[in-house]
Amino acid sequence: MALQCPACEQPALTVTASRELGPDERSDERSLQVVRCGVCGFGAIAFYEESRRGAGESFHHDGYYAPAEVVDALEKALAGGGVDDQEGILYDAGGARYSSFPIRFLPD
Numbered sequence: 001m002a003l004q005c006p007a008c009e010q011p012a013l014t015v016t017a018s019r020e021l022g023p024d025e026r027s028d029e030r031s032l033q034v035v036r037c038g039v040c041g042f043g044a045i046a047f048y049e050e051s052r053r054g055a056g057e058s059f060h061h062d063g064y065y066a067p068a069e070v071v072d073a074l075e076k077a078l079a080g081g082g083v084d085d086q087e088g089i090l091y092d093a094g095g096a097r098y099s100s101f102p103i104r105f106l107p108d
């Protein structure tokens with residue numbers, strides 16, 4: 001299965017770094033990723049989400065444009081560099097926590 005680059009449209013986009021974040025209220029699998037194109041060098045942040053609940057399987061795989069330095073920093077963090085997985089939550093060497101959280105609406 002090839003992933004198409006949104007910049008040059010070639011089937012050369014690959015996931016170069018990925019971290020599973022564990023399940024949440026909606027999905028069984030969630031991964032924060034960096035994707036890059038082997039032809040033109042395009043890079044972006046991506047999020048993969050898969051659910052096996054209810055009627056059948058469904059997944060979403062979306063890319064997000066971001067400044068090159070942000071993509072580079074995330075790729076480095078996800079690839080290792082002092083980051084440890086603990087129960088699907090990411091911690092860096094300083095103990096800072098990287099995971100996701102639901103944004104809750106509170107009425108005024």
Ligand SMILES: [Zn+2]
Nearest residue numbers: 005008037040
């Ligand atoms: Zn490309």
